[in-house]
Amino acid sequence: MKPVRLVYAEDNFLVREGVRRLIDGSDALEVVAACGGFDEALEAIEEHAPDVVLTDIRMPPNHSDEGIRIAEHCRRTHPGMGVLLLSQYAEPGYVKVLLRDGTDRRGYLLKERVASLSDLTSAIGAVASGGTAIDPKVVEVLVQVRSRSDDAGLARLTPRERQVLAAIAQGHTNAAVAAELVLSQHAVEKHINSIFAKLGLTGDTRQHPRVRAALLFLADGGH
Numbered sequence: 598m599k600p601v602r603l604v605y606a607e608d609n610f611l612v613r614e615g616v617r618r619l620i621d622g623s624d625a626l627e628v629v630a631a632c633g634g635f636d637e638a639l640e641a642i643e644e645h646a647p648d649v650v651l652t653d654i655r656m657p658p659n660h661s662d663e664g665i666r667i668a669e670h671c672r673r674t675h676p677g678m679g680v681l682l683l684s685q686y687a688e689p690g691y692v693k694v695l696l697r698d699g700t701d702r703r704g705y706l707l708k709e710r711v712a713s714l715s716d717l718t719s720a721i722g723a724v725a726s727g728g729t730a731i732d733p734k735v736v737e738v739l740v741q742v743r744s745r746s747d748d749a750g751l752a753r754l755t756p757r758e759r760q761v762l763a764a765i766a767q768g769h770t771n772a773a774v775a776a777e778l779v780l781s782q783h784a785v786e787k788h789i790n791s792i793f794a795k796l797g798l799t800g801d802t803r804q805h806p807r808v809r810a811a812l813l814f815l816a817d818g819g820h
Contacts, residue, residue: 601725602629602648603647603648604629604632604650605650606634606652607631608653608660612708616711625722630644634658635658635667651681654684667680669698681704683706687734691705704724704730705732733763761774
């Protein structure tokens, strides 16, 4: 199987080289270009047409939302190209913008996860295959933000249901959720049915549609 080809954008040289060396240890991933800023990243995207762009959010020239702008550029010009954002913080605003035009081939991972090659490879693989990869801590922040709003269906979820929602938003199967939360698969199915009933979402049991529905609900305010 061919490795997933990556353009990697990160302005911190030490971080960039460290992650690049980490990725070099995987047969499943290949960095075709490593960039230090927004303009350089756009040039590399056009030159190499990678499967996935792995990018920091804040980079030169403005250190503001360059990673988000890269994602928007790819959605417009290369809709089949994945984008995985890396951030030090769980920032709901950026996640909402990232998922605004669809959750397919999009991901948001906290940089602390990058130290684990297995976590990074799993997230990149999910995005490359057309799925979504959102860091569990980011999902939890989104759940908390939505729960504080008056019209949030999430406010009706039990603590256990929130844990299940965070897990399925990661693309976990029922069996994986059960193993992670030490529940029976039957209990997980009951929780999932309850979650989607409370949120007014479809009860489709196929993995990708339910993940997209959950993330879209979290991203767009439930409208």
